Amino acid sequence: MYSLTKTTQFQNAVVLYSLCFIPFSYSSSDPRTAVAGLYCGKRNNSSADPNYIPTFVDDMQSLSLKLTTRRFATQSINSTPSVFAMVQCHNDLSPSDCQLCYAIARTRLPRCLPSSSARIFLDGCFLRYETYEFYGESISAASDRYSCSNDTVLDPQFGFRVSETAARAAVRRGGFGVAGESGVHALAQCWESLGREECRVCLEKAVGEVKRCVSRREGRAMNSGCFLRYSDHKFYNNDRHGIHNKGVIVAIVLTMSAFVMLVLLATYVIIVKVSKTKQEKRNLGLVSKKFKNSKTKFKYETLEKATDYFSPKKTLGQGGNGTVFLGVLPNGKNVAVKRLVFNTREWVEEFFNEVNLISGIQHKNLVKLLGCSIEGPESLLVYEYVANKSLDNFLFDESKSKVLNWCVRLNIILGAAEGLAYLHGGDGSPVRIIHRDIKTSNVLLDDQLNPKIADFGLARCLGLDKTHLSTGIAGTLGYMAPEYVVRGQLTEKADVYSYGVLVLEIACGTRNNVFVPGAGHLLQRVWNLYRLNRLVEALDPCLKEELLQAQCSEAEACKVLCVGLLCAQASPSLRPSMEEVILMLTERDYPIPSPTNPPFLRISSLTTDQECSSSISCSTNSTTMVKTDQASYTSSETSTTHRRN
Structure with missing residues (x-):
């Protein structure tokens, strides 16, 4: 799980890199990249997985490739944990405007990481990710939102009628509709993953939501399956294919976007590795402190020489988390030396369990643990041979x-x-x-x-x-x-x-x-x-x-x-x-x-x-x-798959 400090550092990096895109948000045919709403979900066990953010980055890159030929795309990678993502551009945007809008959205959305879900509404597109398949959702009592501008007008029904007209047009025409009358303009967009009935339900709720914005110059409804906006100025494009070529801008923005995602991924990997290294040192410190004055403590160099520097010829057995070698101590005594290959917190608990229990008992029919070494480059257990x-x-x-x-x-x-x-x-x-x-x-x-x-x-x-x-x-x-x-x-x-x-x-x-x-x-x-x-x-x-x-x-x-x-x-x-x-x-x-x-x-x-x-x-x-039978002289984790206590 992320600490507060790690999360803050990660989010600050996202904000800093996102500033690079501000100069490119302007275009002669407006791609409408203004953020209407960014909503972050909660964290869960999936988002704490080290593979979560790399999977997220892969999903975002795959969506970018799919948007080169269409305005709607979904992406999920069959991995653990799973990340499901979806992007929808409004139908009046040209392909290049769509890519530009998405490029801005994908640089803003990581501000929610490491939350397990997030959605961002731009005035020209929508982007969302979750840990479950959500593509068929139309409305949600928990996450649907609306927003109203602060400035008012005299007409008490301003925006309501034209919003209804745009919504009806969208239901009839496959999910997208626009309308304009008496100086008021509206746009309705359903996601392409919805059927006609789900679209109708979503926009019906959206009309009810923007009705709360009457007498305001602008209103937006942002639901799980659709987007509805009205305004006192025309903000959508009549020519849905666009009128200007913005290929150069798009190329620059996409290149910068890819660079930012790589930087973010590298930052994340560095944070995880540094955290893991510190934790390993703390864990080994606990073991070292416990056995500092113990008679069961062996020098790493002694055991290294005893096993002929862990020669394969000295191998007695192979376990799930280490190999057992025959060792000959300076006094000529044969011992079995197990070379451990992990240093996690769970390992410390299992290691203590075995060392504490077996070192405290003596019986002719119980294998004797002679000691251990925990101060070298790896940890070793020493048993009687x-x-x-x-x-x-x-x-x-x-x-x-x-x-x-x-x-x-x-x-x-x-x-x-x-x-x-x-x-x-x-x-x-x-x-x-x-x-x-x-x-x-x-x-x-x-x-x-x-x-x-x-x-x-x-x-x-x-x-x-x-x-x-x-x-x-x-x-x-x-x-x-x-x-x-x-x-x-x-x-x-x-x-x-x-x-x-x-x-x-x-x-x-x-x-x-x-x-x-x-x-x-x-x-x-x-x-x-x-x-x-x-x-x-x-x-x-x-x-x-x-x-x-x-x-x-x-x-x-x-x-x-x-x-x-x-x-x-x-x-x-x-x-x-x-x-x-x-x-x-x-x-x-x-x-x-x-x-x-x-x-x-x-x-x-x-x-x-x-x-x-x-x-x-x-x-x-x-x-x-299950625990499968493997080499003898094993410590607790050598061959076990089991539920932790």
Whole structure:
């Protein structure tokens, strides 16, 4: 959004450059460039967009080109934000007079920027822009105007009768009419975008408006779809094609107009860039101040050398907002260095979120953030190096998945549960944290294939006295709990649901979003096999030989699948806590309830006041809350499209 200072500077520039056109407004055949009314609209989110004014400039230039062959033109560019523009010259103007009138109008109209709408009435033409398509509007109670001159005459009906005559003529003759009698002259013009009936309605209102000017020498009605003027002198042209060649004047004016618009555009771009640079410095200043005396602070030069100056050969992964490199510190320790590529205000908030949350917790199953660097030419995050990257690299690869035998998978399932239980306030954790994005690509494996939960960019801290958070929806398709998708109410049970999906993926070796004809998605397939008492058939085929050799392992695997179904139940109240999950996985005699069916998500069938239950279909097909799996060691913004809190 513009500040008051920026807007004033921009408008002053427009006024200064517009003075260049005053000498050219005179012509032997009057193009009628006197401004009858300039009306600016309000600002909105569209007009605050950095692309708004460049789009406006493009529209104005396109209108100028179209006016070379006609007196009416509309223009809109299919962009974000959209700007719709229209120009109408009065039919008695010659083509060169029309272009001259438009040239003056387009230099005056930018005085309204950055308003989202504006209209200018000259005595010979009309120009308007909006953020919506307005071409069919004829009248508007909010924006229609009229004006009367100050000097009076004796006739109480002066101007009224001749205005009616001109209006009737315009309706009959396609939108333009003139009339003159007893020393009074009138002109009526409807925009060519209106039909005959809309023209009649607009001019009927205009006649009523100029009636308020009776006994005045001049009156004007300026409506959304038409213009009506009367005067005590003849101001219109009988010969609508003009009588003099003003090509030289027009060429000069159009050249100057194009120059002014380029200068304005350059001024605008400079203002935006300077403002953005200042904001980035303020944002980085906040980070720098916070970590000035922190032990987590690294020198940029140290990390630059550690990554061999960010050599492509050292690349570990690529995320949406940065690249992760392998670094070797001077003491020989391997680290993962993420090179961030943005410095916006939202980035500062997300950056603080990840750094503050993850640097304050220590657990063997949580990735450790070692520090950061924010004083170099770019910002860097430093994580502990986890040798085998993410779980999905092994689990869904036909050759690598054989490394994950049942004992390894059970250890990953249990380790992830212990890490989540710690986040949720267990095992002496000083805070309660909801991760919000538990999935296979956010579980890293060390050199012993032990799991470590990563990526805390979407995590939220839950106060000890709170039962839930109301927040914007963010996460990854297939892992988000139904009650969170529907209501945005976030509790630890949302993580439990994601964990349940994770357990089923690990045990079955299948992504949750893979659809098998006749069997459905992963949750549906496992649930159907559970009901048929054939749960063992859901397990990853590469495990079956191993499990057949030990009958107890097969039973244990089926128990793990039951725990996964329990965590992925539709009702959050029926899901166990993560501490209960750990007991179910580690204690032989701990009771395991019978699971109820999970939700099969289809978001189009949900409304905000519905409760997701076993009989309701909920969805993950909404792209407004998608997070796609990308590189590990990612900060919060690496791979997310989500609604901000």
